[in-house]
Amino acid sequence: MNNLDKPVIEVKDLSIGYGSRVVMQNLNFSVKNGEIFIILGGSGCGKSTLLKHLIGLYPPFKGDILIHGESIVHAENGRKREIMRSFGVTYQGGALFGSLTVGENISLLLEEYTEMSKDEINKTVTEKLRLVNLDGFQDYMPAELSGGMKKRAGLARAMALNPRLLFFDEPSAGLDPISSAELDRLILNLRKEFGTTMVIVTHELDSIFSIADRVIMLDKEKKGITAEGDPRDLLNNSNNKWVKDFLSRLSLKRD
Amino acid sequence: MSRQRAPQLIEHVGEASIRIGRDCVNMLSFVGELSAGIMEAVKHPRKIRWKETLYYMDMCGSDALPIVMLICFLMGLILGFQAAVQMHKFGTDIFVADLVGLSIIKELGPLMVAMIATGRAGSAFAAEIGTMKVSEEIDAMETMGFVPCRFLIIPKVIAMLLAIPILTIFGDIAGIFGGFVVGSLKLEIPAIAYYNRTVVALTSANFLFGLIKSFVFAFLIAGVGCMRGFEARTDAQGVGRAATSAVVSAIFLVVVADALLTILFSMVGQ
Ligand SMILES: Nc1ncnc2c1ncn2[C@@H]1O[C@H](COP(=O)(O)OP(=O)(O)OP(=O)(O)O)[C@@H](O)[C@H]1O
Ligand SMILES: [Mg+2]
Numbered sequence: 291m292n293n294l295d296k297p298v299i300e301v302k303d304l305s306i307g308y309g310s311r312v313v314m315q316n317l318n319f320s321v322k323n324g325e326i327f328i329i330l331g332g333s334g335c336g337k338s339t340l341l342k343h344l345i346g347l348y349p350p351f352k353g354d355i356l357i358h359g360e361s362i363v364h365a366e367n368g369r370k371r372e373i374m375r376s377f378g379v380t381y382q383g384g385a386l387f388g389s390l391t392v393g394e395n396i397s398l399l400l401e402e403y404t405e406m407s408k409d410e411i412n413k414t415v416t417e418k419l420r421l422v423n424l425d426g427f428q429d430y431m432p433a434e435l436s437g438g439m440k441k442r443a444g445l446a447r448a449m450a451l452n453p454r455l456l457f458f459d460e461p462s463a464g465l466d467p468i469s470s471a472e473l474d475r476l477i478l479n480l481r482k483e484f485g486t487t488m489v490i491v492t493h494e495l496d497s498i499f500s501i502a503d504r505v506i507m508l509d510k511e512k513k514g515i516t517a518e519g520d521p522r523d524l525l526n527n528s529n530n531k532w533v534k535d536f537l538s539r540l541s542l543k544r545d
Numbered sequence: 546m547s548r549q550r551a552p553q554l555i556e557h558v559g560e561a562s563i564r565i566g567r568d569c570v571n572m573l574s575f576v577g578e579l580s581a582g583i584m585e586a587v588k589h590p591r592k593i594r595w596k597e598t599l600y601y602m603d604m605c606g607s608d609a610l611p612i613v614m615l616i617c618f619l620m621g622l623i624l625g626f627q628a629a630v631q632m633h634k635f636g637t638d639i640f641v642a643d644l645v646g647l648s649i650i651k652e653l654g655p656l657m658v659a660m661i662a663t664g665r666a667g668s669a670f671a672a673e674i675g676t677m678k679v680s681e682e683i684d685a686m687e688t689m690g691f692v693p694c695r696f697l698i699i700p701k702v703i704a705m706l707l708a709i710p711i712l713t714i715f716g717d718i719a720g721i722f723g724g725f726v727v728g729s730l731k732l733e734i735p736a737i738a739y740y741n742r743t744v745v746a747l748t749s750a751n752f753l754f755g756l757i758k759s760f761v762f763a764f765l766i767a768g769v770g771c772m773r774g775f776e777a778r779t780d781a782q783g784v785g786r787a788a789t790s791a792v793v794s795a796i797f798l799v800v801v802a803d804a805l806l807t808i809l810f811s812m813v814g815q
Contacts, residue, residue: 342684345688347687347688371692372690374688374689377688379685381681381685383680383681385680385681385685386682387677387685388680389600403690
């Protein structure tokens with residue numbers, strides 16, 4: 291039980307950026323097991339940057355990131371790769387491997403990391419593609435898919451090894467409202483069935499209230515977190531005008 | 546004006562030196578990583594991505610064959626013509642066979658193939674990897690726990706190491722044939738005489754040294770192409786610049802390596 295209460299991700303005193311430019315500093319937050327955690331903020335404020343540091347792609351200037359209690363910042367290369375393998379990531383543009391078909395993109399992971407037979411692999415690929423509504427697209431090349439389809443195929447790939455932790459960079463940007471709502475349902479389903487923890491960067495205000503357990507809002511000027519908590523609480527009780535505006539634009543649109 | 550220019554000059558020279566120094570350090574660490582990758586591949590040949598390797602062999606090898614044959618043939622022809630004029634003055638027409646054969650096998654064959662491979666494969670490698678970087682494919686690869694070196698570099702390097710020497714052999718043959726055409730048509734040397742002279746002139750050691758050169762060139766072109774791709778900045782111009790820089794660096798490295806190898810070979814007596 292103790293293990294379940296322990297946060298999946300702990301961020302301690304994190305400062306990140308590029309070259310000598312600081313994008314965010316002194317971030318502290320944690321993501322609990324089974325939580326749907328959303329990172330919000332204006333365009334260009336550093337959401338993708340934060341996500342890329344969380345998944346260990348770039349070394350931070352300062353601070354530490356613990357995934358299941360283990361530092362991904364200080365892990366040596368081989369161990370770091372193992373930690374990275376334990377979670378799934380979907381990228382803003384899908385990031386499918388262009389030289390492989392959609393099916394091969396997904397089966398690559400299964401071939402490398404599992405002992406599955408060819409049949410089992412094919413079955414899993416079909417199943418994952420069905421989850422994201424792409425049945426029958428195994429043999430397409432990524433270049434033959436639309437932007438939204440690439441994203442969904444990327445999600446199928448991220449789920450290939452049934453990770454307990456998923457990161458999404460703007461999963462619903464570029465999807466039509468119906469696919470976007472379906473994606474939200476898929477995210478909620480994953481959590482219900484597998485208890486998957488999810489960290490999501492999104493602009494899509496619509497999704498926030500329907501799926502988020504907790505949000506953090508990043509501020510470009512402050513280079514840090516301006517608000518943290520349940521989105522409904524923030525909307526009703528926050529005394530920060532910017533936070534209220536950001537969240538209420540959705541409510542206005544909805545009413 | 547001039548007072549301002551002097552510090553600027555120093556500044557520029559300093560900056561350029563730092564940049565070149567950093568480039569050399571990067572290159573060294575890349576070579577280290579690549580060597581480790583190749584060792585790993587040699588130890589576990591089953592883990593090599595053969596499908597990709599075959600694809601790149603096709604791209605760098607068979608697809609380049611016609612242009613390699615044509616250019617080497619023309620090189621042989623040009624050399625033959627130039628030599629024929631001079632040799633004819635001294636009545637030593639038959640030595641055109643020596644000159645063309647040796648120049649092609651020891652120098653021009655490997656070099657011309659390397660130049661063509663640089664333009665075709667080196668720039669393509671850089672552009673491909675650069676584009677993958679822009680579209681976050683490299684990031685995805687890393688978070689999937691794959692070592693990009695194994696997936697992206699090793700297949701290309703192996704393909705080049707296999708394809709370029711073979712291309713060089715074909716280029717050598719085409720070049721010698723170019724000289725032969727001049728010999729028979731312009732100098733009217735009997736075909737069998739030209740052939741015999743060529744066989745006498747070309748030792749297997751010469752041939753081997755040409756092949757060693759082409760191995761080294763293949764390694765340099767593939768390596769620097771991939772390296773420039775990884776260094777590409779993630780914007781639209783970045784990919785183009787990476788490709789250009791891959792070509793320029795590869796040509797430079799190939800020529801330097803050629804000079805060093807030629808000196809080395811001449812020291813061991815060839
Ligand atoms: N590779 C990079 N090198 C240098 N600076 C970068 C790089 N990528 C992003 N930046 C800068 O970092 C800042 C944050 O960028 P980031 O991509 O994290 O924004 P974002 O919040 O994800 O925006 P969006 O919602 O538009 O995707 C931006 O100001 C950008 O200029
Ligand atoms: Mg972003």
